[in-house]
Amino acid sequence: MVRSLKAAVDDAERPGSGEQLWSVFEFARRYRLAKREENRLLMLYGPTASLRDLLANARRHSLIS
Structure with a gap:
């Protein structure tokens, strides 16, 4: 079965279990x-x-x- 391009793009954008956003x-x-460390991380990543x-x-x- 061939998956649609949209489904493949959606899967690529979804964070995996190792990519949990915190x-x-x-x-x-x-x-x-x-x-101070919290502020440093905020400057690095938002x-x-x-x-x-x-x-x-x-x-x-x-x-x-």
Whole structure:
């Protein structure tokens, strides 16, 4: 069975399970990021980004001095 071009385009635009879009604010709250780090991620990605990108680029500073 041949799929239509529109169906193929729709599938390509739909994020997969590894491409979940997250709110940067929610991500920062859940992972207890500093406000400065939250702002850095907002500048990089805007208000939403894929979970994979956020996990790869977030920096957590140690709470132990």
